[in-house]
Amino acid sequence: NARGLSRRQFLRTTAAVAALSTLPACSLVSASRQNGQWEYHLSAEPSQAELVPEHQTDVLAFNGETPAPTIRCRQGEPVTIHFTNNLNEPTTIHWHGLRIPIEMDGVPFLSQAPIQPGETFTYRFTPPDAGTFWYHPHMNSVVQLGKGLVGAIVVEEATPVVFDEEHTLTLKHWHLDRQGNWKDLAIPRYSARMGTPGEWGTVNGIHHPEYTLQEKATTRLRLANVDNTLTYPIQVRGAEAWIIAIDGNPIATPRRLETHKIAPGMRLDIGLIAPNAGETVEIMHMKGDFPFLLASFTATPSTLTEKPLPTLPLNPVAKPDLENAETRHFVFEWAGAITPADKQGKGKHEFWLMNKRAWEGMSKGNIPEPIAKLERGKTYIFDLKNVTQYHHPIHLHGHTFTVLEMDGKPVTPFHTDTVLLGKNGHAKAAFVADNPGRWMYHCHVIEHMKTGLMGFVEVT
Numbered sequence: 001n002a003r004g005l006s007r008r009q010f011l012r013t014t015a016a017v018a019a020l021s022t023l024p025a026c027s028l029v030s031a032s033r034q035n036g037q038w039e040y041h042l043s044a045e046p047s048q049a050e051l052v053p054e055h056q057t058d059v060l061a062f063n064g065e066t067p068a069p070t071i072r073c074r075q076g077e078p079v080t081i082h083f084t085n086n087l088n089e090p091t092t093i094h095w096h097g098l099r100i101p102i103e104m105d106g107v108p109f110l111s112q113a114p115i116q117p118g119e120t121f122t123y124r125f126t127p128p129d130a131g132t133f134w135y136h137p138h139m140n141s142v143v144q145l146g147k148g149l150v151g152a153i154v155v156e157e158a159t160p161v162v163f164d165e166e167h168t169l170t171l172k173h174w175h176l177d178r179q180g181n182w183k184d185l186a187i188p189r190y191s192a193r194m195g196t197p198g199e200w201g202t203v204n205g206i207h208h209p210e211y212t213l214q215e216k217a218t219t220r221l222r223l224a225n226v227d228n229t230l231t232y233p234i235q236v237r238g239a240e241a242w243i244i245a246i247d248g249n250p251i252a253t254p255r256r257l258e259t260h261k262i263a264p265g266m267r268l269d270i271g272l273i274a275p276n277a278g279e280t281v282e283i284m285h286m287k288g289d290f291p292f293l294l295a296s297f298t299a300t301p302s303t304l305t306e307k308p309l310p311t312l313p314l315n316p317v318a319k320p321d322l323e324n325a326e327t328r329h330f331v332f333e334w335a336g337a338i339t340p341a342d343k344q345g346k347g348k349h350e351f352w353l354m355n356k357r358a359w360e361g362m363s364k365g366n367i368p369e370p371i372a373k374l375e376r377g378k379t380y381i382f383d384l385k386n387v388t389q390y391h392h393p394i395h396l397h398g399h400t401f402t403v404l405e406m407d408g409k410p411v412t413p414f415h416t417d418t419v420l421l422g423k424n425g426h427a428k429a430a431f432v433a434d435n436p437g438r439w440m441y442h443c444h445v446i447e448h449m450k451t452g453l454m455g456f457v458e459v460t
Ligand code: C2O
Pocket: 094, 096, 136, 138, 265, 395, 397, 440, 442, 444
């Protein structure tokens, strides 16, 4: 079995390198860029993948591929994505972190009708921000995301910022046993706690992939947590690593990466200089006291000479007007009310409350009042309080927060679409409500979202 693994890793690594050498054109999806316009054909369908070496697993996949194709496009340039639903159930596709018009946000009932099996829906948008984002369905999420419909979006800077090496790493623990058979994606007693963890850890669909870097290369690693449940505390060994962007958004002053937590939905861009040939950089998942290796990069000989890391321009996120801001309070609470499941196992599971309210089961007939009504153009400070002992990555669609305070302490303001509240954590995050529409606002631990921790804000 060890032989199969290394052979397979070799093949995958070669494929990855081949793909990278053709950047920035997108070789992985049928895509084309013409006259500053990007066009993609994307589908979702049942497929198979060899996630556990030498075992085939039935998955759901974009364009039949695992990992899903990375969508590349450029800040300020229009993108057209012809999406066809080849699943046996309805779906919609959401472009996580992109500040685009509500009609393109991919949320059933709030922004569009569900896309039925066999139907095609064309998404058109122009990303205003550059960075690392991702895409996923917004229906039956435990299953659709859990079984593989998760992919990265790379939005290049309007004025290209060039690193010698760039790698996108999507992190996901699949709910598989060692034979590649599915285990439960959601177990209620875990849904009511931290969520049900998958056991088969992968980066880009591979367990412990090994990549190469040209020695001394200026390197950008784009990490995206596309997992349903797990938070990855990230460390890098073997090179001095810098945080250059958080959740897609460059930070004003890069800082040394010690340990940085990325919860479901969150991203992290790391900048580093590749070491000398033969040396290895390791991306670690600091699980408690037990570090796990996620991926490794071995430096190969090159003719590159050492140079500083390029700097990233900040995204054009409107500056909150804090003087005239209005504060809205949100309390995230444990409800723990389990109503026994009916014979189909479809009982109401309401484990979590947002301001004393649980929204469980999204359907045409089950759209509640907005959790907040906001006035277009005005600045709001969301005061987020987690009164549970589990963490919650709180995500808002269509807008980008400027985080002001974490756990009672002011922070150097940074932009994000997802604020991670730790156990009993507290945060203050401001934003200008400049995008009209009904925007989902939810915990990105998918089981928490599905068992109550979701709502939407209305900007008019
Ligand atoms: Cu990744 Cu509703 O979001």
